Amino acid sequence: MTPPWAPAVNGLWSRVTGGSEPLRLAALAEPRTFEVRARGGGLEVAAGDALSACVGIHRYLREACGVRVTWDTQLPLALGHLPDASFTGRARVREFYYLNFCTFSYSTAYWGWDEWQREIDWMALHGVTMPLNLVGHEAALALAYGRLGMTDERIRGFLGGPGYLPFLYLGCLDSFAGPLPDHWIPQRLALARRILARQRSFGMRPVLPAFTGHVPASFGGRTRYWQGMPTTVVDPGDPLFGRFSTGIARAQAELFGTDHLYAADPFIEMPPDEVDGDTGYPTAVASAIIDGLRAADPDATWVLQSWPFSYQSGYWTRERVSAFLDGIPADRLLILDLWGEADPQWPRFDGFGGRPWVWNGLLNFGGRAEPVADLRSADRNIEAALGSDRPPVGLGLTMEAIHTTPAFYELIADRAWSAEPPLEDWVREFGRQRYGSTAPAVDEAWQALRVSVLDGDAKAIFPERFISLAVTRPHYGLLDSSVGDDVRQALFYRPIDLLTACRALLAAPPSPAAGDDLALACAALLLRVIDHRFGRWDAFLAPFDDLDDLVGTRPTLRLSTWVDAARRWAGDEEGEWVLEDNSRRMLTVWNTAENERLHDYSARLWSGLVRGYYKRRWELFVRHLPQALEPGGREAAQSTLDASLHELAADFIAHGPAADAHDGDVRTVAARVLDRYGDEFSAL
Template identity: 50%
Template structure:
């Protein structure tokens, strides 16, 4: 490699990343540019500094990460303790890598509610490093958009107080931007808008320094009704009513242009704009031509402000509301948008690919995306081999995807699944168990690790990560732990048994053996449990105990129906599982509600602002709306300490206390239980979680649970 090569403009960003990942006392790295027809990197180390050449900053980060993974057997995940404290770089021959797919998309509007609402710069800096190391080129970036809307609407005559009331609370901003709701759980503090404008600028500056091209939100027709009195049409999403402008109203295109111009002024642009005017809400007019009219007005506003604008559209409505979005309607809508102006995200392609249904979206550029996580579930589940098979099938299509995407509703979960999908942009595989899993395990835990760790992951791949044909969706994959209780199962015990058995599509003995392998490996090397292994111990335990809880609940119902009363011992064993799991969850901060709430409270400037932040943090992960609302309750339920042993356990205790009465008067007992559940939810919103479990490390707690629940019989 040429010693006199010109230092590339991304080298500073790459060096900073290396400092954070490896420590500021790391060995030297020389960064050089690389000319290539596609995104590429090359590295070499021969008795001196590591040299990394790359076409761009993201490729350079992937090159560094590939060297660390292949040569040093160390990967950098969401839960990897940093810095790695690397003191020397082992020699490595010249090695080159080329992207097999040019772009990698990352995040989902919902992620900004379910995961990152209360992140500060330190959180975002680490996340952007993760993005670069995993090849992300097109992150969705929403931070700072509240300032854009304030600027646009105040330019059009609204006052600051009205705009902040329209925006609502911080946890709900992503759904405000998608047009699902407005004015809920707020008002948004003015300081929040100012601080997040600066945070958004800092995020974008760092992403662009690596050469990423962020996707920013744009106007979708959803407006404060004061802007156009008596000219808007109401629509409803899960009980929330919003107002939309007609695309034929001159204000529609004007607003689309104004929002785009304000965004360019405040945050710059990479000419990609996310707009989803029909996300989970069918058009307000049934005329088949109406969606095309919306598309025309949206594009007119975008291109008036930015002649290079490209609309980034989620294909989610075509799947979620398939009854409305017939093949004819979808094709008419897509045909109304010029090919060069649209990029389609096939958001749930690992489970319900729309590219096959619509012939690769009629020639529009599109990305194959994996969603998997809805609302932030924390127990491991996925279909590793199925995801790879689905993406490889798309690659062989006449019009293959231009990118691969990670579009989870909440991130920092199911590490193996999302690491695997991200890897496919640079190192595609055919057989996950043979070609990918051994390397993943070695790199996750470090070199020369216990053989039991690979055995454990082989067991996980054969069970919870081998969910072939399982539809992973909240309404179809709910265990009892985070489920709001009721007595409907008393009338349908056969259906309950079928549901419980349907959640176990694998041999439980294999999963329990994998759990035991992880625990035994941690006991032989307790230091390893301070890193990713500790996280994995908790995740796998929740996978086991969630299904044990389902079985104990089934036994309780069947026993009560058979005996005419609930058995006290069965009740105690069922509720005791919540207490036991709580104790394990409390050993890892990422599984505690307290950490989530404290991060939210840190954004409150005064008592009133702090109250809004804390309310949002509690509300989103429990009732979502209000305790009385029938919609979205527990949608974002987490198996977290502070919820499992308190909020969830209390609800099931109330259920058990009313079970005997429900056997003779189910409707009356149901009404009484619902009243008690609403009061419990209201108390949680007021008081928050109870104190977490006492002392005990993740290894000791894991052993105790394994001994108690590790027999799959």
Template identity: 50%
Template structure:
């Protein structure tokens, strides 16, 4: 029941009221918030809300600020036909709040987890407070209670290593470039693409504190980073330590038997608590994608004990959150005995395991349910920031329900994507199940479409989305990772390695073309919708179709042995798609780079920021290493029509020689591609000119919709 007028105003009310004003504008004056106890249905999860609207006034009572935000969002979805997504224009523009009967909701799980260390490199390394405020609002509206929070952690590392005797220049050099910091925090690399500037450390210390203050004001419990054993070479040289390799990068890690391991862990944790406070949750992945330096099956358990000892020396209430990713990524090493030995070294109430890729490769049914540790069902989907739509939507509710019905169900549901702002339908679906069961995906999708597009042109847009559901969003059992699902557009050309494009087209392309046509027609009839989510979805759908057109044109070039007409048609795909992408700012490389250099405090700082922004999306590491090349590739204007197009033009130049058996062609191509990469790192992408998205989409559809008719 809703509380009476005399109920005490909760501490979180002002925070949620601020969210309501950002979402609703002046109409938020008609929203009241109050505290309530958990309902019977929320006894396990402990979070609940109730809302009721009468005479234009909406009252939301909840157990906490996140519950109140979810209640507000559910009211908007169910009675106003509006939802708030990553790209929804705000405020919503409502002029009144319709009456609604009393409705109660309860969380199905205790926690909603959010982020992945990689997300902080591939999406928000250069965000400012305005970006973060919008994101935290999204988190609250979608039931996120446990966000990973790594912004500003470099300040804690700087403070701790200063106490340990390293000077400022060496510490900033060790930390490396700002765009790569999350990989530094995971222990994957150091001394790379930097140094880090003092102004960056100071600015992000302040930004990180502000982010945490807001998250806590909603009632969230942020997860802060923790020590992984990774140390500077100066420290390693005087301690028991070993070298590790990750994707061509060498780092040093302490042996857990060295007392310095727990001491440094404690110093970093203390420094972090001093700067940012704590909610007693800490994320550390001491192995992640690196085999332990000692093959003894007991060694991982020693690492676990030392990691926890360092945390508890600084915070006696510390709980360690660890991603289960190593057990999947390097399953040949992580046998059941090794995993069990590692997990058993940690008391059950001191660890929380994130089953990171549970929608595709769930581990929760193995390892004796993570040795009885509490765990999170997480959806990953996205590797590096891929911008083409792909998912198995029908598999998500089934996977979550199976986990919730297990003898040891998850304590939370999480979104652990490597980058946000892609495939929003997938992540909205996963997040919705923190509070709601989804027994009928088709009904859920119909509601999603109506709410996403303000209830306008619903029939046409629902038909378009049924087409997407039957094509790109029907990717059952597909490993949507760069090593297996990557079309020609984002592939670094080679004469000796043929792109595997067969996995990328498992559906009838004419159905996708028809869905695209329906979206374009709505965009032409409702231009006001294009600035919002419809524009994003129109671009994603165009990418999905044009990526397969590029695959087809590539085959035509090979079949013609590099014939000039086939090459011209192939390269035109890149140019035409680039024009469409330029219509939407978030699909332009120049926006990414502009956000990066906005943090520059001087010319040297600007050069590092530009380099990081350019490097991580292209060669990732160095231009002569293929290990992570294009891992974070994006279908963005400036990249597609510039960097990617130019590479394929270089490839086409000597294709005839290569097909004729000239063994030197590949080496010459590799050298030219290195030169092109180095040029991009120096000069970046040419500016792009925005156009009309509906018009450019129509132009592409008219020119290319029939290209794939005989593909299947």
């Protein structure tokens, strides 16, 4: 008997492989299991559910066909004849969670259906059961606010710019970088419905956002601040709280249906003591949120991120966390331990007191493109969590931006199904499957990557740690000796290992994925060269041009690709202005030129940004440097530099880079980079 999920899996098979080879599907009684057998040129997959069938297909593609479907794999695959093989699998965990609120700003803000369709196929092949979905939530908010008496104009003004919507959903800001274009909501509503329908066809249960207490200021309440930006929250005892919470959940269900999973983080980076010194306040907020959800949906489960407990651990003591969580029935809560590879919270809170929780790998903050990770830390922490007295019900991926450092996330997805093979063997096989090649250069490259940029202390990737002088906002305080410590800590591996990886990638058989890895590995090399040339002003700026040329060979590493995607949603002149502003503002000053708290948080090694923004900032630094070096001249020079930097940022956000992205062959540019800088880098 053909299983009901067969159409979804057959559709994926056709999109991923071209569908030229036959696929036969059958159902198993036990969920989260699969049996795969290929014989006579056809593939038979029996599984307990659609996602297990997709994981089984991906296992076959990896281990029998030697090709892994990563974010940048060229599809459809050219498989040819399917080799005979058989595999079985059983999930180690019940759930696999995917995405972060921030991802919907830093990566997917301007995606259309083509991008989402491919991403959902990736989710299915990797066994994602619970994807977060924020697309279209503005439609639910507009419907709920309209019922509370707000006009369309006021609603769009409150929602603000499209690129910043996820931070409004988190309660971090509102009325910023907008207004929301008037055509945006109906277009995104239609897209959201397609996304949710496809996810549900695979048996995924999407997590949708919920009310956190954040309201338009006109409704009254108390002011709180996130990164210097004010928002208003209504008191949990105010009847408005319930009206908003229930009304938004009901509006959302009307538009999108529900899988009874709701994400809400009322104190994500804003500890309650900034709002109210009452020790019972967090518990009251928790109770008000879950009561409002259950009034709209009696089967509601609250999905809560543990990020505040890590990020502001000084406030979130064991006692405060316990009191907060006690406001939520244990069977109505799922906790996401957000940063499991670097700062897991489950040991600190004894497995969250037996409440259901999910171990997650985060790694990427803001979409930074340098290919660094700590595979050993992730692998070790996963096994520690799964072997604990109160293990997680699932694993997940909660990166702030996707399509960076795929090895890290692929490892976690694989570990949701098997602890084998050991990490060193896994990395070797990953490299071969990623490129579809067993060439010696592939093994050499991935061995060298494993012991260099993929073997970092996870804390060294913390968002507020130094990345590189290349993407650091210039100021004359950097002339002090402390910058040397940052430069040394950023080089946490032996230069010879990364240089070996770059040269081996250059010699590997060409493929889109190999080209991406080559560009980013050589970019990491150039960042360290730039750092170590600081103070040698005659040579400092030259590597910026080579870096821009290098990343410009990859369409995914061009600012123009990002801005063009935003323009697709413009609709009219006002929409074009807002979307272009948002797309460039997020990657540069983030908020405003005057508020420097988040400047360069989303620093990207993208063509157009490197030469058109980062290099131009350092040119201004060098121009005013003679004055800064004069006795008593630093303060005046800094004032002049700051004014110039503000002017540059405003111009860049409004008009973009002076020169657009480059074409070119990545291997040619990489060879030039290694020839020019290889010896210098190896001597660091």
